[in-house]
Amino acid sequence: MTISSKRFKTFKPRIEILSVLALSVLPLTACKHTPPAAEQQPTNVGVETAVVHPTVSTDYLEVPAHIMADPAHVVHIYPPLSGRIFGLTILPGQNVVKGQMIAQLQSNDIAVARSDFEKAKIEVIRADGALARGKLLLAHDVLSKADFAELQATDDVAHSQMEQARQHIHELGFAENSTADTVALRAPISGAVLDIGTATGEMQRSLDNATSIATIANLDTVWVVGDIFEKDLASVRPGRTVDIVVPAYPDLKLTGRIDNISDALDPTTHTLKVRVVLPNPKHQLKSDMFATIRIAGAPHQTFILPATAVLHEADRTFVFVANASGGFDQRAVTVGRTLDSGTVKNIEVLSGLNDGEKVVTAGGALLRPTSGD
Known part of the structure; x- marks a missing residue:
């Protein structure tokens, strides 16, 4: 019994030491089977970058407008x-030339x-x-000078009224000795027919309440008329x-000069x-x-x-900018115009x-973002 007890006491410390060593090896074994850290895996898949440089750009004020014929040539x-x-x-x-007959008008007004x-x-x-009789009477002192002057004035009025009637016939397009009741309507200028306000067989009133038979415009020069807001007036002269x-x-490149800016402000749209x-x-x-x-x-300058x-x-509004550590910083920017070329859409970054x-x-x-804004 004594010997056995001594052997037990002798080997017990060795068993405890082996147990401690075994436990200390387990963590080391576990570390060898841990998967790679996230930083070692591929990142930024699908991200494209580019080095940017400033360029000179010009802002444009775009004024909606329409084309119209010059009123002086309509x-x-x-x-x-x-x-x-x-x-x-x-x-x-249709294009017409000056003097071309465009229609005929039949009227009883000429009668x-x-x-x-x-x-x-x-x-x-x-x-x-x-007046002839008055001259004879005046020569024989039968008619006074005052009465003769009255006869002279009456004769002058009669001639004036006849000339006025003759001129009216000519304005209607007829001759005073003619018996026709139709008049040819002719184009007063060369140009394009913008619209027609009548048709064959239609009755037309006199000038007091007439509708336009046709509108002809010479389009050798045209007006481009736009509406500009009062806040943009400083940039226009x-x-x-x-x-x-x-x-x-x-694809048509047109350049012109501002000919006029209206002095009257539209009270509804506040445009000129x-x-x-x-x-x-x-x-x-x-x-x-x-x-x-x-x-x-x-x-x-802009990007x-x-x-x-x-x-x-x-x-x-922001973009991502690469930093020195290989990450990307979020950067606030100020943008300007959107430039659309049809296939590619770009945008101006002002700051x-x-x-x-x-x-x-x-x-x-x-x-x-890894840092920054």
Whole structure:
């Protein structure tokens, strides 16, 4: 019993030491099977970057406008007398030359005008006879000078009324010795027919309540008229060179000068009329076409980035900029115009970036800022 007890006491400390060593080895074994840390795995998949440099850009004030014919070269043709239209030979959009017959008008009003002329002729014959007799009586001191002066005045009035009646017949398009009751309506200027207000067989009233038979405009020069808000008035002045953009001809480059700025403010829209006069030798520009007046502002430096580089969150606008540690900082920026070239949409960044910085141009929505804003 004594020997056994001694052996037990001798080996017990060795068993405890082995147990402690075994426990201390377990953590080391476990560490060898831990997976790689997240930092060692691929990151920023789908993120594209680019080094940015400033460029000179110019802001443009774009004024919506439309094209119209110069009012000084627009003629509305009205019937000279009441009657029926026949033989209408023009159509809207057709070009006519000065003196070309566009229609005929048949009217009974010419009969009234001729009757007035015949009455005036009779009065002239009567007044001339009275004046001739008065001269004889005055020569024999039978007629006073005052009475003779009255006869002279009556004769002058008769001649004046006859000439007036003759002129009226000519204005209606007839000759005083003619018996015709139709008059040819002719184009007073060369140009394009903008619209027609009548048709063959339609009755036309006299000048008092007439509707236009046709409107003819010479389109060798046209007006581009736009509406500018009063807040933009400081950037517009007469004589300034502007660009004209016409949606109908996207490749057509037009340049003109501001000819006039209206002095009357529209009380409803609070806009002013701006007018640009353009030559139109080929008549490409048509009345009532849409157009835009582009007024260049002062040049300034800006960064042009793809629209995908600029992100928005609530009322914040920002981009991601690469930092020295390989991460990306969120940077607040101020943006300007959106530049749409059809296939690519870019955006101006006015402030917040520096020359030579690397900016995320695509995939920024996948990132989280490491520092900065």
